[in-house]
Amino acid sequence: MFDALTARLSTVLDRLRGRGVLSEENVTEALRDVRRALLEADVNVGVARSFIESVKEQALGSEVGKGVRPGQQMIGIIHSEMIRLLGGEGNSAEVDLSGSPPVILMLLGLQGSGKTTTAAKLAVHFRSGGRKIGLMGLDPYRPAAGEQLRRLAERIDVPVEVARESEDPVDAGVRILSELKAAGSEVILADTAGRQTVDEALMNELASLRQKLNPQETLLVLDAMTGQDAVTTASAFSGRLDCTGAILTKLDGDARGGAALSLRGVTGLPIRYVGIGEDLGALEVFHPDRMAGRILGMGDVVSLVERAAEDAGGAEVLAAEGKRFIEGEFTLEDFREQMRRLRGMGSLQDLVGMLPGQFDRALTGQEIDESSIVALEAMIDSMTPEERRRPSILDGSRRRRIARGSGRSVQEVNALLKQYSMMQKMAKALKGKGRKGQMPFPPMFR
Amino acid sequence: MAHLRSRVALGLARTRDLLLTDVTDLFSGKTALTDDLLDELEDRLLEADLGVDTVMEIRDHLQNDLRAKKASGPDEVIAAMAEVIERILTPGVPPKEIGADLDGRPHVVLFVGVNGSGKTTTIGKLAHAYRSAGKKVIVAAADTYRAAAVDQLVVWAERAGAECVRSHEGADAASVAWDALDAAIAREMDVLLVDTAGRLHTHRGLMGELEKIKRVLAGRLEGAPHETLLVLDATTGQNALVQGEEFSKSVDVTGLILTKLDGTARGGVIVPLARKLDIPVQMVGVGEDLESLMPFDAHEFTAALLKQETA
Ligand SMILES: Nc1nc2c(ncn2[C@@H]2O[C@H](COP(=O)(O)OP(=O)(O)OP(=O)(O)O)[C@@H](O)[C@H]2O)c(=O)[nH]1
Ligand SMILES: Nc1nc2c(ncn2[C@@H]2O[C@H](COP(=O)(O)OP(=O)(O)OP(=O)(O)O)[C@@H](O)[C@H]2O)c(=O)[nH]1
Ligand SMILES: [Mg+2]
Ligand SMILES: [Mg+2]
Numbered sequence: 001m002f003d004a005l006t007a008r009l010s011t012v013l014d015r016l017r018g019r020g021v022l023s024e025e026n027v028t029e030a031l032r033d034v035r036r037a038l039l040e041a042d043v044n045v046g047v048a049r050s051f052i053e054s055v056k057e058q059a060l061g062s063e064v065g066k067g068v069r070p071g072q073q074m075i076g077i078i079h080s081e082m083i084r085l086l087g088g089e090g091n092s093a094e095v096d097l098s099g100s101p102p103v104i105l106m107l108l109g110l111q112g113s114g115k116t117t118t119a120a121k122l123a124v125h126f127r128s129g130g131r132k133i134g135l136m137g138l139d140p141y142r143p144a145a146g147e148q149l150r151r152l153a154e155r156i157d158v159p160v161e162v163a164r165e166s167e168d169p170v171d172a173g174v175r176i177l178s179e180l181k182a183a184g185s186e187v188i189l190a191d192t193a194g195r196q197t198v199d200e201a202l203m204n205e206l207a208s209l210r211q212k213l214n215p216q217e218t219l220l221v222l223d224a225m226t227g228q229d230a231v232t233t234a235s236a237f238s239g240r241l242d243c244t245g246a247i248l249t250k251l252d253g254d255a256r257g258g259a260a261l262s263l264r265g266v267t268g269l270p271i272r273y274v275g276i277g278e279d280l281g282a283l284e285v286f287h288p289d290r291m292a293g294r295i296l297g298m299g300d301v302v303s304l305v306e307r308a309a310e311d312a313g314g315a316e317v318l319a320a321e322g323k324r325f326i327e328g329e330f331t332l333e334d335f336r337e338q339m340r341r342l343r344g345m346g347s348l349q350d351l352v353g354m355l356p357g358q359f360d361r362a363l364t365g366q367e368i369d370e371s372s373i374v375a376l377e378a379m380i381d382s383m384t385p386e387e388r389r390r391p392s393i394l395d396g397s398r399r400r401r402i403a404r405g406s407g408r409s410v411q412e413v414n415a416l417l418k419q420y421s422m423m424q425k426m427a428k429a430l431k432g433k434g435r436k437g438q439m440p441f442p443p444m445f446r
Numbered sequence: 447m448a449h450l451r452s453r454v455a456l457g458l459a460r461t462r463d464l465l466l467t468d469v470t471d472l473f474s475g476k477t478a479l480t481d482d483l484l485d486e487l488e489d490r491l492l493e494a495d496l497g498v499d500t501v502m503e504i505r506d507h508l509q510n511d512l513r514a515k516k517a518s519g520p521d522e523v524i525a526a527m528a529e530v531i532e533r534i535l536t537p538g539v540p541p542k543e544i545g546a547d548l549d550g551r552p553h554v555v556l557f558v559g560v561n562g563s564g565k566t567t568t569i570g571k572l573a574h575a576y577r578s579a580g581k582k583v584i585v586a587a588a589d590t591y592r593a594a595a596v597d598q599l600v601v602w603a604e605r606a607g608a609e610c611v612r613s614h615e616g617a618d619a620a621s622v623a624w625d626a627l628d629a630a631i632a633r634e635m636d637v638l639l640v641d642t643a644g645r646l647h648t649h650r651g652l653m654g655e656l657e658k659i660k661r662v663l664a665g666r667l668e669g670a671p672h673e674t675l676l677v678l679d680a681t682t683g684q685n686a687l688v689q690g691e692e693f694s695k696s697v698d699v700t701g702l703i704l705t706k707l708d709g710t711a712r713g714g715v716i717v718p719l720a721r722k723l724d725i726p727v728q729m730v731g732v733g734e735d736l737e738s739l740m741p742f743d744a745h746e747f748t749a750a751l752l753k754q755e756t757a
Binding site: 036039040041042044045110111112113114141142143144145147148149150151152155196197198223225226227228229230232233236250252253254255256258259278374375377378381382405406407 | 489492493494495497498560561562563564570591592593594595597598600601602615646647648649650651654679681682683684685686688706708709710711712715734
């Protein structure tokens, strides 16, 4: 997700490794590059600045722990600061539905950010929690916007009402609310038209809608590819409409997602969910720690853990992903992420060299080339999130579907799963053996 | 087009004010370009999504050029910035005007881009522009994936007075494109605009589908598609660079369209994009109605960005 940022941070911090002390000079130098990396990841200039300041303060003020190298210490500080900025560890990001029904959630945001799709995704999500859902479409402006929501609702079999053409959205909201209430909806998701924050009339419309509907939550839907404007958009929407949370969409791409940091940095709004695909199941609860782990990169964290283990027999830095691998819970999602990161990193020779032993052989044995990595990715892309997390459910018909979806043969899908299971076995073996000298990932940024 | 121009100017006003105010404040009364001043300037440009490399280039330029000339007034600084930016944004070959002689009959234009960038809407606007120039236009609803994408395009086609070829949801996108080109040839249309589903460039399978659409068009009519336009949302940050590269790799993009310039986003990312890829920005979208499309003009864009009076 944040491949390039990860690579940069790692390259930069690697330079710090091996140095004895965190001096003001080398910290400042490293942080200059970290700032650059953050900016390239679209983190807002101001947010990047305060992030750097805070890391610097902590880095200089902290004692380098026994057996821990300065570089590791630094990564640890950056990592935890990033988690903090993204919302802190252990806080549940989920919308609280415990209020008296109907609980109304209103979605808003710029044009094309993903509101309508996300409304349908949330319907699926909450329904699986046993709630009766109703969808409310309040976009009479965009051609076929109501029809889009209606089709999605039909696909998932959820009651839906949309504003009529040329019906005032506020009137429509009131009308549909009473209809859905009468129909017994417990959670109502209100989809609104995309708008620019400079459009006073439309911003006022949202304000009156909010007053009339009195939603439990007003959620800003933001495209993860957003650049510096994330700050302007987020503060304009949240300032004007008292947003209570945000949803970040299109994280299935390779946007470095600095918008996530920016959004939190200026509005403090909790990011509740992330959209990771066009399918209606492609929604996940937001995890700050996971996100920070992604920013820093799983492989790197593992290699860090390895070094820390070598050095001191104990790591300060142990991100969720790294831990998952060590505990043998290495999913196909992790596998794909790894592939993506590797693909962006230079020649295949290097790439194979960086893979764990057995896997390395498995790959070289097959004379794998760049395009087969692309193929691996395509196959994993064609799986549902559930399948990626639990490949054991991949029966014949699922495998055929994946083959079709990715334009590959079933044999290739089978081969992929074999490679994956080998990798997973290694992770398990590793867990048994303990850490020292047996870590699966050779250091990646030497 | 005058009113459209002022709308872009309005949309860019924030950037402009920001840059101008800051630059003016920063530099007025100063006699030397200090590093602090350059740092500040750098931040302002970064906030317009110009990206680190381009901003560095501008910084270097200012440093060398202005220091040599011992010049440091706000006008000189802005002029120097404008020079670099405009140079980057000026394509080798100027884009053709809508309504000028078209290659191919029908002239086939393929629209591509990530999800929600504004492809379908832009097709509506462009169909309208061609219709206004007296061309016979047909559109192909080759987004067979997204819910009601076809219905959306049908409305735009009606508004623009264009014909539309469609199939059912879930149909093969490439066959819709083929059928549409067939129809365009049979009905002697001047222009065929092909809408495609939004897709992230990271999804290999979907990029493959796009390549297939392009192949099929070329197979039906030599030289088609005559243009492949990548539609970019002005709010997009540095990811636009990868989008540009990846879509180019797949379908050889011939032009860019920058949408949603009527909002607060500045679209500054087209500067590094133009720097990296030699693809001209063709048009900009400045609203949600038929008229809100205008030709891109590097000089105007730069001037608006930096609030320098157009000569
Ligand atoms: N890849 C990907 N695409 C997404 C995601 N969420 C939404 N989309 C796509 O983004 C495009 C826009 O989504 P919509 O739900 O129509 O966005 P919207 O905010 O309702 O748009 P307007 O109503 O026009 O403002 C569609 O092509 C969706 O399929 C996501 O998480 N990943
Ligand atoms: N303000 C503004 N909105 C625009 C502009 N261009 C498009 N939009 C809006 O952006 C949203 C997405 O536009 P679409 O044309 O549906 O985008 P798309 O690329 O076809 O989307 P998908 O097919 O889902 O990938 C819609 O709400 C449009 O009305 C523009 O120039 N200005
Ligand atoms: Mg919508
Ligand atoms: Mg579309």
